[in-house]
Amino acid sequence: MIHYFIGDLGHLFVIISFVTSLVAAFAYWKSRTITDVNVKQAWINNARIAFYAHTFAVVGVFVSLFVIIYSHYFEYHYAYSHSSRHLPAHYMVSCFWEGQEGSFLLWIFWQALIGIVIIHTQKNWEAPVMVVFALVQAFLASMILGIVIPFADLKIGSSPFILLRDALDDPIFKMQPNFVPADGSGLNPLLQNYWMVIHPPTLFLGFALTIVPFAFCIAGLWEKKYAEWIKPALPWTLLGGAVLGLGILMGGYWAYETLNFGGYWNWDPVENAVYVPWLILIASIHTMIVYKNNQTALKTSIILVISVFILILYSTFLTRSGILGDASVHSFTDLGLSGQLLIYLLFFTLVSIVLAAVRWKEIPSSEKEVSTYSREFWIFLGATTLCLMGFQVIIPTSIPVYNSIVGLFGGTSNLAPPADQIAFYSKFQLWFGVAVALLSGTGQFFWYNKIDKSKLKKELLTPVLISLIVFALIISIARVSEPSYVILTLAGVYIIVSNLKVLKSVIKVNPALSGGALSHIGIGLSLLGIMFSAGYSKVVSLNNTGMLISTELSTEFNRDNLLLFINEPRNMAGYDIEFLGERFEAKNKTGYIKKNDVELTTDPYQVVAKRDIIYRDKKLYAAKDTIEIYPENTYYEIELRKGDKVEAILFPRVQINEAMGGFIASPDINRGVTKDLYTHVSAPMNREAEVEWSDLEEVRVKAGEQFFVNDYVAVLEDVLRIDQIQGVTLNNDDVAVQARISVKGERDTYYADPIFLIRGKTQVGRISSEINDLGVKITLLNIHPETNEFSLGLNARQKDWVIIKAMEKPYINLLWVGTGILMVGFTIAMVRRFKTA
């Protein structure tokens, strides 16, 4: 059955949200042109009602789409292509924003909420600011409008409420128009991670917040209140900087935990496209502060604030138009919206440039020469460096755009982004990092007191000396030798030490002023963390056996990876490392289940416990319980020991996804104070491949008798008649018996239960039982009632194995601590500015 109502309702809400945003924009605009106070107020009231209706409709779209996903209405394309029945509820939230439409919706939603806050807090600015808001909302809503203009054959927007049969041209819909697939095609397994539940909302809140300073700036230019807009805009800009920064960081952290390239930042165009606006946003915060204190840098602030918003639109265009298709690993696919996105980008670019140009002459600017000993000079230098830092990233990231433009004029350009992105960007960004650290380390001294040459020397002497001592200690202890890293370390230490000094004196005066110093300390710590964890990341899973893993593999692979056989300890990075077997993850309980302890059923998502399932001394399930699992995920239990003490148990994951092909490995990280040990599977055993078993060995044993299988001690415990066999229908005259054999492995006792079936007194069937961990297969070959003996067939194979790669990431915690402090600093500064705004 197709649930038409909810989709139609959702689509109606989309249309309402589009129309109401236009109405709100018009009414707010109209209110500005009217001088009669009462009529003016009437227009404002109308506009407010329209904006509230808009917000309500946006919430309606949100709810409708969520109902479709949550209720598994796979007749809808969005639910079908992003979700599935086995997806846990919290990841249904992630499928909401896996698609472009959902992420647009998220952006619209945040912006609507911010708009409501503005309406209630900014009486003086409401009308002009909200014109900008409502216009942006209209553009965004048009992206998910999904209507076709009849005569022009023009599609506007891509609706998330489109039915599967309209989205796909599958022959089945010709035969059965009401066909509804039983299950969806599921969420990309890499996105099934808690960071992917919170990273997109944070990032899009950051996106949404950049509109606030932009709208105030445009309103200021429009209303000719050239300077007044900065005061209300500044705290919002700080909030935007914090949230956008946090969103970017969460993305990096997700990559560190989930992907296996061994880092948190890949300099992919999609990452760059949001890093650049953030840098410019930070620069604009600095120039706005300069203006508030000294009435200079107003024009620069206007340019920067406009640039941030335009860059956000540009980044949206880059990631969603498909233009990066040949340059990025993870841009969205083209939804046919590139034209609309381009209009969106060009509209706001042109409007703001024209408006700024018309007003340019009237904007007050200070003609006085800035002194080298003024804080403005240093902050201005810092902001300039940040802009150049962003410029260096956006120029190569835009290469596909240049090619398109050249193509538009009939030429061909075959320029491609640098082949080794990480090396290319790092070598430039490192020096910008050094410059930022040196400038802000020094600039802070001008912040709170007027200083001349001699006083500066006095002020700087102590921090410079302390920095040099700390720096010398660090590079000798951590053995930093690469010249560029040595300089980065010095700059990083300097910014921390000098800002600590400033922090000390500021806290005495007024702790509310400490935001700046704290943020800069955070930046310094992050720089050091990035330098150590990326620059001194070291492969520790070195193959020290003197034997190649496989001659078919590259020398590099043979050198950097460790082959672990089950229950055979090896040495790695000072640990005894041992692979203990493959595990499933329980769906409804926290814990891992040994694959040997469960029996598969015909439903891949369910297994039956063969024995009590114990995890970390806790009984998770009793024998015979049915357990829900995720069949595509296998965890490899790996124990790290020092002597007899277990230091860590790691569970790196491998996802085998039939539909997608190949395997995806996600690391598990053993976190330490000074370093992380980052381990991922580089090659799992291929169970599909032909297994080579040894020749069958036959033993005759009585119940309770011991025998050896593959050098393990085994006992035939008992043989019982059974009435049911999974996957086989038993007739009345069938006789089935099952043997229960215990095998003592290195760490555990395993059970094998082969089955012997006599059908119609003549036919014989045998179902072998395999103990994966031990690499043995036992078959009940025959029953000898005359001697009470049983014939068992024994086969052995190579033991289970896994190949892993492990890396040490030294001092990566400095990065996380640094970014934490940065966020605290932002918050303190923001609270202070909100209070005074």
Next chain:
Amino acid sequence: MKKSHILAIVVIAAAIGIIIATAGDASTYVNFNQAYKMAEAGNKTSIHVVGQLKKDDNGHVIGLDNAPDNLSFSFILVDDNNREQKVFYNEPMPPDFTRSENVVVIGGYQGDNFVASKILLKCPSKYQEQSVNAGI
């Protein structure tokens, strides 16, 4: 000269420097013939080649060769000039590989073999996907 002018000159110089450095480090999109000639001429820089996987009449990918342990694989890429080339990749096959519309390989020739150090996939938009493949 005012300080702001000096600063402006420095900024412009830096910007020009950045553009020149980018142009110098940028790679190029070429076809296999050009790539081969570059390698013959001793040019070892990594280049980008865009192409499609070789498919039979039924749309199945052919020429895919997976190493026994799934740790590396090779495939046949057809570039825009319809030249077929076997490409070696020393990593496991990326997910979605066989479904990709366009494949970009970054690397270069080593002898007659093209060895890719990185692969980018352009997967079909969900809207162009022409069949329902789950749950039937």
